[in-house]
Amino acid sequence: MNADIRVRFAPSNTGHLHIGGARTALFNWFFAKHHAGTAILRIEDTDRQRSTEEYYDAILQAFDWLGLEWDEGPYRQSRRMALYKEAADKLLSSGAAYRCTCTPEEVNAMRERARAEGKTPKYDGTCRDRYDKDPNIPFCLRLRAPDVGETIVDDILTGEVVFENSQLDDMVIVRTDGTPTYNFCVAIDDIDMKISHVIRGNDHLSNTPKQLLVYQALEETTPKFAHISMILGSDKKRLSKRHGADSVLEYKERGFLPEALINYLVRLGWSHGDQEIFSKEEIVENFALENLNKSAAIFNPEKLLWLNQEYIKSADGDFLVESLDAGLRAQGLSPDVLTHKSREGIVDELRTRSSTLTEMIDGARFFFENEVDFDEKAASKFLTSESSGLMLKLRNELSKIDMFSSENVKSAFHRVMEEEAIKLGKLAQPVRVAITGVTISPGIFETLSLLGKDRSLHRLDAALARINQ
Missing domain, CATH: 3.40.50.620 (HUPs)
Known part of the structure; x- marks a missing residue:
């Protein structure tokens, strides 16, 4: 380490x-x-x-x-209030911080006057040397900013960023209700945790000179900064x-x-x-x-x-199967209607065409649903009296298969295609709609094989019944 x-x-x-x-x-x-x-x-x-x-x-x-x-960690600032109080007391004792009783309305008026005079709208230091002990009215603590010179942020990525001290406010470090402010807490935490590098978004760059003033007031070594x-x-x-x-x-x-x-x-x-x-x-x-x-x-x-x-x-195949199973169960479907080996085959088919696990799970739903949810447009186009005869012949060929592999399913398709003198699309698309409900799926031979013989025949029967009703 x-x-x-x-x-x-x-x-x-x-x-x-x-x-x-x-x-x-x-x-x-x-x-x-x-x-x-x-x-x-x-x-x-x-x-x-x-x-x-x-x-x-x-x-x-x-x-x-x-x-x-x-x-x-995780450290929590809300449990570190004693640390911030100790640091604030130290700054108050050294004169680096002072008590301020100016109300928000008075501070706003100061800023408006400065703005009207073309100056930087900021607190004018009214209370800088006003109190040497706690007054009997609400007060906050402010950090005394230098009036002249520069505060330089030496950033690893952008180089030196210069802030004129005349532009910096005497920032509040403890509010009137006793709670410390953001920039004060951040600086004290970074000091206490001995942070060597502060790596953060460049939208925080304007906070950095304020936090550097806290480091300087406490005579602490500043970290290196990288504003991304x-x-x-x-x-x-x-x-x-x-x-x-x-x-x-x-x-x-x-x-x-x-x-x-x-x-x-x-x-x-x-x-x-x-x-x-x-x-x-x-x-x-x-x-x-x-x-x-x-x-x-x-x-x-x-x-x-x-x-x-x-x-x-x-990705690891077992992880994808576990993700598939969890996603199906979350949708009220049982993954166990198909064997683990079939589910491995399903994720292997879908992993190359899925941008997200959600897309993979949605693409696999039809394998696990009890009934096919037909896209009506696809069903009207492909589940017709013309295609029913072809599907019936295929159904009979599929029923003769003992080992329901994709190769044997493919052979059944080719026997029907040769007998009817048709191309694959003429048979595959009606079967795809009958099996999946839609026109897009993994390869039809692989889809039928993974679905299994009994479930494939049941879906073909249901599609034929739909055509003939």
Whole structure:
């Protein structure tokens, strides 16, 4: 373990873990693993109105599904209040922080006056030297920002970012109700946890100088920063649900594999040559912050589907059968109407044509339903008096087969085709509709073989009865 490398991912439990946050978590996790460092999970749950246990549990469930095991945590800010109070008292004692009794209305008026004068709208320091002890009216604590000079963020990805201190506010670090504020808590946590690298979205860059002032006021060494680019939709606007940006657990429900989602999200902004598909071990071996793109990444749902299909193609067969069984049971169907071997054959047929597990399960439904759910348009076109004679002849040929293999089924088809002087499509499509209810399925010989002799004959009989009714 490299004790010098310590990173953290710090979501708020005010909502589900979405893919933007998941990508940031992955960058932190892979950076730590590459350097044999420590990856920490910290939940920022001080928003009393919006933080919930439901979202807290959902965040942990999302990481459990992704297979990310954190070296430390989850820590919760709500259980660390004594630490923040101790730090605030230290800043107050040193003079780096001061008591402020200005009301929100008074502070807003200050900002409006500054704006009208063409100055930076900020608190004007009225209470900087006003109190040397706690007043008898509500007060907050503010951090004294320097009036001159610069605060420089030395970012690994973007280089030096300079903030004029004259533009920085005396930020509130403790509210009038005694609760610490976001930027203060973040800085104190990072100091206490000895975070070496802060890897987060560049939408947090404006918070960084505020947090650096806390480090400086406490005379602590600052971590290294890497502010990663945002993920945008195809319209180059900030990613949202309308771009398909669901939560991590929604991707699980939609039938994505965690390995595929990890691969896709890491590749949104990171590259290693022209390689597209990476195992977790390969990412750990090759991950480097220097290989992160500075420009925004574009979210492409179609590419994610393609990648997920690639992972399904190469997935373990037993895992796919287990997924099929679970999905069927969730829909009220029994997988046990067919043997395990038949179910293995079904997933082998469907894995190459399914972009998600959900698609695979939906594609397999007809094998397990007791009655065929006909698409009326397909039935009207193919289940006709013209096709009934052909299907009846095939039904008789199929009934003679002892070993109901795809090869023997194929031979039965060819005997009817030769006798009737027809091509395969003339027979296969009516049979496909009779067996599946629709016009698209795996190969008809394989479909009948996997369905089994008894169930295939039963469905052909039902289709013939429908034609003759």
